[in-house]
Amino acid sequence: MNDIAPAISPPAGMGDKKPRNQAVLDWVQEVATLTQPENVFWCDGSDGENQYLLEQGQRQNIVIKLNDQKVPRSYLHRSNPNDVARVEQFTFICTPTKEEAGPTNHWSDPGETYTKLHGLLKGAMRGRTMFVIPYIMGPPDSPLTKVGFEITDSIYVVLSMRIMTRMGAVAVNRLGDNAKAEWNRGVHSLLDINPERRFICHFPQDNTIISVGSGYGGNVLLSKKCLALRIGSYLANKQGWLAEHMLILGVESPQGRKHYVAAAFPSACGKTNFAMLIPPAHFQGWKVTTVGDDIAWMQIRDGRLYAVNPENGYFGVVPGTSYKSNANAMKSIAHDTIYTNVALTDDGDVWWEGKDGPPPAHAIDWRGNDWTPASPEKAAHPNSRFATPMQNNPVLDPNVEKGEGVPISAIIFGGRRSDTMPLVFQALDWVHGVYLGATMASETTAAATGAVGQVRRDPMAMLPFCGYNIGDYFRHWIRVGGRLENAPLIFHVNWFRKGEDGKFLWPGFGDNMRVLKWIIDRCEGSDAAVESPIGWLPRPHDLDLDELDVPHENVIELLGLDHEQWKTELAAHEKFFESLGGVVPKELLEQRERVAERFKG
Numbered sequence: 001m002n003d004i005a006p007a008i009s010p011p012a013g014m015g016d017k018k019p020r021n022q023a024v025l026d027w028v029q030e031v032a033t034l035t036q037p038e039n040v041f042w043c044d045g046s047d048g049e050n051q052y053l054l055e056q057g058q059r060q061n062i063v064i065k066l067n068d069q070k071v072p073r074s075y076l077h078r079s080n081p082n083d084v085a086r087v088e089q090f091t092f093i094c095t096p097t098k099e100e101a102g103p104t105n106h107w108s109d110p111g112e113t114y115t116k117l118h119g120l121l122k123g124a125m126r127g128r129t130m131f132v133i134p135y136i137m138g139p140p141d142s143p144l145t146k147v148g149f150e151i152t153d154s155i156y157v158v159l160s161m162r163i164m165t166r167m168g169a170v171a172v173n174r175l176g177d178n179a180k181a182e183w184n185r186g187v188h189s190l191l192d193i194n195p196e197r198r199f200i201c202h203f204p205q206d207n208t209i210i211s212v213g214s215g216y217g218g219n220v221l222l223s224k225k226c227l228a229l230r231i232g233s234y235l236a237n238k239q240g241w242l243a244e245h246m247l248i249l250g251v252e253s254p255q256g257r258k259h260y261v262a263a264a265f266p267s268a269c270g271k272t273n274f275a276m277l278i279p280p281a282h283f284q285g286w287k288v289t290t291v292g293d294d295i296a297w298m299q300i301r302d303g304r305l306y307a308v309n310p311e312n313g314y315f316g317v318v319p320g321t322s323y324k325s326n327a328n329a330m331k332s333i334a335h336d337t338i339y340t341n342v343a344l345t346d347d348g349d350v351w352w353e354g355k356d357g358p359p360p361a362h363a364i365d366w367r368g369n370d371w372t373p374a375s376p377e378k379a380a381h382p383n384s385r386f387a388t389p390m391q392n393n394p395v396l397d398p399n400v401e402k403g404e405g406v407p408i409s410a411i412i413f414g415g416r417r418s419d420t421m422p423l424v425f426q427a428l429d430w431v432h433g434v435y436l437g438a439t440m441a442s443e444t445t446a447a448a449t450g451a452v453g454q455v456r457r458d459p460m461a462m463l464p465f466c467g468y469n470i471g472d473y474f475r476h477w478i479r480v481g482g483r484l485e486n487a488p489l490i491f492h493v494n495w496f497r498k499g500e501d502g503k504f505l506w507p508g509f510g511d512n513m514r515v516l517k518w519i520i521d522r523c524e525g526s527d528a529a530v531e532s533p534i535g536w537l538p539r540p541h542d543l544d545l546d547e548l549d550v551p552h553e554n555v556i557e558l559l560g561l562d563h564e565q566w567k568t569e570l571a572a573h574e575k576f577f578e579s580l581g582g583v584v585p586k587e588l589l590e591q592r593e594r595v596a597e598r599f600k601g
């Protein structure tokens with residue numbers, strides 16, 4: 001299957017809708033002069049255009065149409081096997097000084113990097129079509145909403161951006177014709193999909209992103225991690241708001257009381273699943289609705305934090321998704337979806353490890369090879385993904401388009417930890433909560449290239465996504481708390497603690513409602529908790545565990561503090577802070593000392 005494809009020749013009246021804004025026109029001209037495409041296709045995001053590009057994508061073997069009876073209007077794409085995840089080692093923040101990028105980012109000099117990238121881009125689109133994608137991030141009437149233009153030579157990127165963003169006229173109109181208006185410039189070229197020429201570079205001062213050499217989601221859908229998080233977090237720090245790697249969900253009690261919570265878990269650690277949670281039967285009348293599954297932009301209004309989801313679709317992990325684990329996700333991806341790197345069955349359906357029912361007797365795996373249940377390889381790549389419009393979600397929150405956002409009652413941090421971290425606990429106050437976020441850790445996953453299963457510190461799940469100095473980011477969080485009269489309560493969760501047998505102690509998924517309920521109760525003033533050295537902990541009877549099939553001793557273990565493990569944990573916090581080379585605010589250093597004191601006392 002292809003990523004790179006020769007130029008297309010659209011029929012008259014298609015691909016010719018140039019915006020009027022002279023700054024955009026000049027920039028596109030400049031990039032075209034550099035990359036020398038065969039032609040320029042101005043995208044308008046219309047149905048007709050999408051249909052045409054899907055047809056061209058099929059003709060060029062970039063997407064395969066799936067069986068319309070099984071998965072209506074859906075397609076499969078296989079990316080190059082050398083290009084299946086984000087590449088953190090090739091992701092750069094190009095600020096004038098290295099200090100601005102800080103100790104957690106790869107930094108490179110802006111001038112040198114532009115020169116290098118322009119060298120790689122020279123003539124890179126010869127014989128190809130250059131697409132120009134206008135899009136906005138955020139609901140159309142939100143004050144936080146940003147305009148972006150992405151130039152790309154990949155049809156797959158155009159098809160995906162139409163799902164993941166609000167694309168076309170809405171962006172062109174919002175930008176208007178003021179040549180001085182703010183917008184993000186994104187340039188993407190596949191080049192020759194060679195890991196040696198793969199760079200994802202951000203120039204926050206120029207509101208510019210250049211990504212070359214990859215065709216995989218997080219590296220090339222420049223709206224998402226590049227704009228909404230890396231550039232977004234940089235702007236948020238300057239402008240006094242927050243751009244976070246967080247899901248946003250609504251939870252409504254049978255009495256009709258509704259809260260919104262935002263939760264930061266690292267990549268492939270459960271955001272999409274939590275955002276679409278289906279409460280167990282015991283919680284009849286409770287409703288969970290999704291505002292967003294990956295990114296939250298939050299601003300302060302009337303002393304409260306309000307969140308919007310800047311995206312328009314979900315780019316979610318496929319393996320493990322089933323009617324049993326997440327029926328809402330299954331319904332969302334049952335039609336109008338682009339799948340990447342899953343298996344194709346003989347009857348034109350998609351399959352992956354963990355899907356309901358038996359595996360197919362034969363399939364084509366994510367690399368395009370024959371596969372049977374006896375094959376040693378996985379049929380779907382562990383980081384195979386779906387791109388699906390949020391309108392497909394049966395539990396989409398009614399306020400998802402609200403420009404002012406939804407008020408956040410609780411912020412949750414969480415990681416994938418087989419030990420140490422209890423199922424849930426609550427920070428003592430905002431700054432303690434910032435400390436919990438700053439020191440959170442998680443076992444690495446297949447969402448990024450590199451080793452899987454290694455515990456690493458991932459502050460606020462933003463380690464790969466914070467576009468500026470992490471010390472300033474911590475300071476920004478502390479400052480935001482100071483401006484909130486009605487600050488969200490902060491919690492830490494861990495769905496992934498394991499027992500001695502190596503199995504998860506907690507069933508997770510829908511049963512996470514039991515933890516969410518405790519969190520909501522705490523937001524409503526419940527005193528069902530005890531103070532511990534690490535914060536407020538529920539006792540087993542503080543959680544609603546009715547009809548839960550988990551042995552009581554597991555619950556005790558899930559909520560327990562192992563002092564030896566915590567000693568190691570606190571030493572790891574200290575080491576992490578030290579590794580950041582003096583940028584950590586003293587408030588957080590003090591928090592660590594206080595936790596250590598509380599363990600002694």
Ligand code: GTP
Pocket residue numbers: 265266267268269270271272273274293294315316317319320321325447495496504507508509512
């Ligand atoms: P990104 O899109 O990479 O940011 O990931 P995400 O945070 O949205 O993670 P997602 O919900 O897609 O879940 C990733 C993996 O974790 C999937 O394989 C899920 O099946 C698994 N998972 C999600 N929630 C739970 C849970 O509560 N318990 C357990 N054991 N696994 C879970």
Ligand code: SPV
Pocket residue numbers: 085086216217218219224225266267268294315447448
């Ligand atoms: C993540 O890795 O956190 C994702 C997938 O959400 S990607 O868009 O590839 O970054």
Ligand code: MN
Pocket residue numbers: 245266267268294
């Ligand atoms: Mn993510």
